Amino acid sequence: MALLSKRSMNAADVADLIERFLQGKIRYPQEWNDFVDASQRDKKIEAYRRRCYDLDPLVNRPGPQDPNALAELHKIVNELRHTDHP
Numbered sequence: 001m002a003l004l005s006k007r008s009m010n011a012a013d014v015a016d017l018i019e020r021f022l023q024g025k026i027r028y029p030q031e032w033n034d035f036v037d038a039s040q041r042d043k044k045i046e047a048y049r050r051r052c053y054d055l056d057p058l059v060n061r062p063g064p065q066d067p068n069a070l071a072e073l074h075k076i077v078n079e080l081r082h083t084d085h086p
Helices: 011-023 031-037 043-059 067-081
Strands: none
Touching: 011 031, 011 043, 011 067, 031 043, 043 067
C-alpha cells in the first residue's frame, strides 16, 4: 500500500487493518505503526485513527496488552463496520 493510499483509507480498510492487528496477521511488520502515525484525509476516519493512536501504547508493546484497550479496538471495528462511510 503506497503512502498516499494509507492517507485515504475508508471505514472498511481501517476495520480490516485493526482486525489484522488484533489477530496478529498484519501484512508487514510496520503496517500498524504506519496506520497510527499517518493522519487521514477523511475527518471521520482520522478520528478513528487518533483513537487507535491513543490506544497504541497499551496494545503495541512487549508483554501483556491492556484488556480495556483491546476491548476498545474491538468496539472501533464494530463502529466502523456499521458506519455509512464509503
